[in-house]
Each structure stands twice: as structure tokens, then as C-alpha cells.
Amino acid sequence: MPMPFAEALKTKEFVVTAEVGPPKGVDIQEMLHNIELLKDKVDALNVTDNQSSVMRIGSLPVCKLIKEAGGEPILQMTCRDRNRVALQSELLGAYILGIRNVLALTGDYITVGDHIEAKPVFDLDSVLLVKLIRQMEQGKDFAGNELKGAPKFCVGAIVTPEADPIEPQLLKFEKKIKAGAEFIQTQAIYDLENFKKFMGYARKFDVKILAGIVLLASAGMARFMNANVPGIFVPQELIDELVAAPKGKALEKGIEIAGRMVRQLREEKVCDGVHIMAIGREHLVPEILSAAGM
């Protein structure tokens, strides 16, 4: 059974988290299987909150299932669908269910998802959500009212090191740390030299950085992300490697690439850990870790 994530961040040289994407619907067999497979191989399982604005099972019940299975969950929480009342209420609820880690995000806009006519909320943003959690820990709600018992969370946020332009992104990164983020998880990174440059800057702050690793399943996926996903840049050499893989072996190559990156980040002590996003292929996370020599 993994130690509390806050402790892992403090005591381990290199932490590993993996993402769990809840399904759309109540058939959770595959998800439970993946949770079982991963819970002891990673330091925490990070559960998405209606990722990409596509309606699914929420993050909180899945975090509870992970807890029951003996894993360490991280509750992803976006500001897209809840105002400050609902955010705080859910945080209190998460705490009484034993959930101790939160990743605060702004959330994708409604129209990128599958309910494009829904009302977007965005009462707060990710910076203010971090601040809100820290205020609740002081025994006060966001409006300054007394809480009957205060929660305590390990709070993270995100950054996009490949954002263009980078300066406004870094301004927000610094605000997240000022608001009280303990760890920062990055958008997928593929260019290690660029990432090292970012780390040269990020090391000035008292915060743990977990590099985002997204498993590449094919050259097509890499090209698609380059064209369509903000802040993701897959260098041409990696695309060439995937193209050169024998027919039907691109995914294996993707696992090898992801493993190689994790290994390099760890051996060269570039950052404090990785967050692996296998997007629908969560069962392959152990293979990525073994390719990384872990």
C-alpha cells in the first residue's frame, strides 16, 4: 500500500503518478482492473474530472474506489462545472472520504467537449482554487466563515512548459506556487533539452515538479497532437522513430520512448518525478515503468 502522497513527495527522490480516466457510463470493470494493476506500482493515481469537457463519472467517486482498493488517489478538480460553493462542498466531502490530494485546474472550455450548449461556470480559476483550499485548511471557508473541523490536503497544479508564448504561462505558474501549490504536474513533454531549460527556471521555487509523460501510440497521434493540442511539441526525431517502427509495432516503440524519457529524467535527476498519461491504455503503464528500469 503506497504511503500518503505528501510523504512520497517529501521522502522519495523520484515519484510516479499515473492518470485514471473514468468511463462514460456505469460499466467500470476495465477501470477497476486498471486500478488493481497500477495501485501498488505508482505513488498515486490521478483521476481526471470530466476530462476535455466530456461528461463521464466524476473524479470523487473514483478516488474513493481507489482508496478502498488500497491505492493513493489524487482528486483532479476543475473550475469548469462548479462555483465556489460546490467546489468547497466537494472538497469537504473528499476529505471525509479519506482523500488527501487535490490537483487544481481551471478546466477546458465547455465547447471543446460533448455538451457544447452547457453553461460554463469558471467562478474561480486554478490559482484561486489553490488559494481556496489553503484557506479552508486555516479553518475558514472562502467567504471567511468558520468551519467545524478543517481539512488538510496535498495540493498540486499544472504548467505547460512548451507554451508559446511562455511568459504569461510562467506568470501564472508563479501565482500557483504563491497560492500554495506543493507540486506541479506538467503538460506532456517530449523535448528533454527544452524541459531542462524550463527546470533551470522552475528550480528557483520551492515546489516539486512532475514531468508529464503521454504515451505515443503512433506517428499519426504525434502529428495530431503537434497540430491540435496546445503546448505539446513532439520533435521530428521521435516521429521518425515511430514511423521507422515495423508495421504493428508503433505502440511498442511508443512504450520504449516513454520508458526512455522516464529513465533519463530519473537518472539525470532532471525533476522530482513523472506523471504518466496513457490515455485509454492505462494497462500499459507497468510496461512503461519496466522500460524505464523501474
Place this chain on the structure above:
Amino acid sequence: MIVGHRKPLEEIKSYLDGCERVLVLGCGTCVAVCMAGGEKEVQLLASQLRMAFKEEGKEVLVEEETIQRQCDREYFDTIKNKVEHYDAVLSLACGAGVQMAAELFPKRVVLPGLNTTFIGVAEKEGVWSEKCRACASCLLAETGGICPITICPKGLVNGPCGGTNHGKCEVSKEKDCAWTLIYRRLEGQGRLDKIREIQPAKNYKAQTTPATIVHAAYMEEEA
């Protein structure tokens, strides 16, 4: 100004089912400037309706009027008596004007001919863009005169989201990222300190609806 956009003819026609006498009522201010509800647009829509009704073999009288402003009671004085002669008034004003007309003529069916879209500016001839959400707690002093509540679809007050890309918005590659614009403007002015501190959460109480404002000089009278 307030920018509106005319509703599709079919939708407008469907409102008028069963009407025999219709007044198309234009507004000579904002919606005239944005070429949606002024005198010219009243003429055009009235002609379209006449032709459509004629084609369908319906006898509907469609007449036209345009007043200076539909958001001020006194401008209705000139048409007050005339309105009684119609079953329906099709107002081409913004939503505020339509409601004022409906309030002044409670026995008549007052219908909207436009969708009111935003408070904005004219970019060039025939092009308008949204600039203000009327949030009742203006942030423009902090953000280099660029409104993050309006220009950022998420209304973020503390910097860009992760969806911004090459200065464009996650929602549309055609739209600029408000926070990239704000950053660049303040950088150019040497005033980035304005956005380095954490901006407090937006006070939505300030825009509790419906809002009413009484000018200080008229407070006593109202009380």
C-alpha cells in the same frame, strides 16, 4: 454600443402567425449603427414580410416606424396612439428596447426581431466585436485596458489557461488569447507588476440582476 443581429425571417414569421396588422418598429440608436434594427433594416424586413405573406396568400398589413430610441419612454410619444391599431409590434430594438415597448403597450403583443448579442465596438465597416460584459466591477485598470472577463471565454482573472496557443484561444484559433494580449500590452508599458499579484475572485454579487442605478442627484426623489 449594443450590438444585435436580426433573427431569421422564418422565425420572425412564425411569431406573427394569425396576426393581421403588424407594426415593424425600428430603433435609431445602437442597432441602427450596427445595421440590424434601424430605419433601413425596418424597410427591408417589412418588405420581406409583405412579400412572404403575399406568396402564402395571407392578407397581413405590415407597416413601418422607427423612433430615436426604444430604451427611453419619451421617444414612444410620437407613436403611442398609432400602436393601438396593430395586433403585434415587431420591435427591432435590443432586448431592453423590446421590453420597454412591451411595458408601454401591455395590451399589444410585442415581439423581438433581433437577437441582442453584445456590448461592443465597430472594428471596421460591417464588423463589430464584443468588448464588455457589463460585470459591474471593472478590472480594466489592472489589465492594460483589455477585458479578461469578456475577451477570455473563461473570464479568467489570474492569467491564461493551458489551452492558449501561439497567442490564440483554446476555443477558436481565430480568436486572440486575452491574457497574451494583456501580457504584451503591459510588458510594452513596463507595467507587468499590475498582474503579478493574485487577483481576488470576481465579486458576482456586484452584478446581481436585475440591476437598477439611481443617480446621486436623484436619490431623494426616488426615495
